[in-house]
Amino acid sequence: QEEGVPWMGTQSDQSPLAPEIVVSTQLYDWDAILTDIIKKHQAGEMGGTAYSLTLANGGLKMLYNDNLPAEAVAAAQAAEATAAGGVMMEDEAMAEDEAAAEDEAMAEDEAMEEEAMSVDIEPVRVAVIMPSSTTDLAWSQSMYSSLERVQEAAGGPDVFELAFSEGMFNVTDAAAAIRDYAADGYDIVIVHGTQFGTSLAEIAPDFPDTTFAHGIATDPTLDAGLENVFVYDAHSVEGGYVNGVLAGALTQSGVIGFVGPVEAGDVTGYITGFQAGVADANPDAVVNISYTGSFGDTALAAEAANVHIEAGADVLSGSAQQVVGAIGVAKEKGVLWIGTQSDQSPLDPATAIAAQVYDWDQVLIDIITKHQAGQLGGDAYLLTLENGGLSMTFSDSLPAEAVAAAEAAVEAVKAGDVPVVTEN
Template sequence: VDDKGWCQSMHDAIKAVQKQYGEAKVEYSYSEKMKPVDAGSAARQYASKKFDIIICHGAQYKNLVTEMAPDFKDTTFVFGTSADIGGKNVFTYMPESEETGYLNGIIAGMVTKTNTVGLVGPVDGGDAARYDRGFVLGAKASNPKVNVKVAHTGSFGDFVKASELAQTQMKAGADFLTGSSQQAMGALRAVAASADKNIWWAGQDISQLSVAESPRVLAASSYNYTTVVEILIAKREAGVKGGENIPLNFHNKGFVFAYNEKVGKVLTPAIRKAVDKARADLTAGKLKLDWKAVKF
């Protein structure tokens, strides 16, 4: 729950909702760093203890939730990221992260001096795939000449591989990088270690604005899972136990975005204007991103 990324974003959201409603109404317990087999045992224990909502935070938990949910029909099970519609007592959630990728891409396209930017992703699937393609769309929207180098570690937590891929991209001329999930910290550390080469980063987690490597981070977005948790509680109280997908986007306040105000003049007024307009259009539903059209 302290990975400054995927797990922490959900943990912080639940704690925020618990603070809002009070611990008397929202009881929270968690298990972390678990393989799917162990997570299944933990989830069954929570269900046996009559927890109303059990969130299995990761697409890798789809099978265990699908198998377990029919055994506990009064319990609401949740997993994501996934756009699937689950059973009658299963919710899914899917960040439409092409939106956050698009904003970071706009910055990358306007900041790069080499017209080469790098993207170090975990796997080409789920919300990571959407983020990657949104980033490409944003970069090309602000700079048609930009070349986006895309590589995947094949893992959400392989910091070493992410660092290696980032170094390869920088050697190939990339002067701006991005990436998502926990593994992105490996790439960010490689960027920070090359600070003398004037290489920049845009992140997919707000906490990257406060880490030791933050002087190289121009902006970052985060998933605001409080939106998901609040919807889950409201649905549960209304008698709806599942069967729906919950999206996250700027329109429903499922994302937060922030600039790094400490980086100085590199974030020019023109960059801020372009990003702020795109964010406003996304929030208003005026800008639709065809992320599926981007092929790697």
């Protein structure tokens, strides 16, 4: 504007800033896309459609300054007509071919997944109460992702109705949600949090025809005489050991940090296995452990990560939804992160280089099948490496010898050759 040079913009109309120099704009219009997404959601379609704004569909629009020469506007409008009519430059055609290839690959993957898991059940209504977000990259996401996979394998929302309450950090609020779902007639209510056990013990007897599932829990819930409760747990000591072996193989400083929430649930098994794995792989390495006292406080987790790094740690691990904060610090400081519960590499693949991943699919299928056969509870489930409920992910960027050590640890765990696993 200061030099009087014409400006051509994109995304939004920028002429209000300087009408005399903003001579043209490509304008994005998302109205039709938003309308369609809302309609599909209300019709039961939760996703799966890709949208693209184009001149032909009206999602892209061109604006021209009234002061432009007529011949310049005419040339631009002719280019508009050509583009809208489907004439593309070579690089655009290549991009379209690449997109088509990606769509085809995705379709093949989806077909393979559908073939791999198909669930034959009667219509069922399932609700889940989670302490954190469905996208926490940790405890809650592990369960929600499994529920979505089972729902899809069963035939979608028409067969498998799914309701959820996330962010239930307050136990009183969670208890109200548990009771509301049961009173609303949901067939199965999943209580996904150790901290909700006392509430469940009070509520479950009031709804004898409702199946409840509680994790992390083991035999004590069953011993309380709750015949309509299934319990589930993850044998986190297994992946903890494998991750510890990997951490021991990767550390250069000989100092490894662990950021825990509270010393309870699957955290205790994980850190027990992790320490043993580090000791077996690198006896001289030190594992410094800290607990934030919170499952979800990312700021405290970030602070703990900083303390570990200042103490010399070049590899970190941790548990629960709080780890997002710790991973952010690890990325900033160039420190490796090894996770558990869910794959955290989407945050930063170069930082989050390995994980123990929980897969609840088969547990959910078995609970639903038993419920529909008339068994409302009474069984305990445990995810392990052997039964496929636990799996390990390793970044392709890792040294081959470190991955080999971790994979050997997986096989040793499966074979029952790791004392810390068999004793815990």
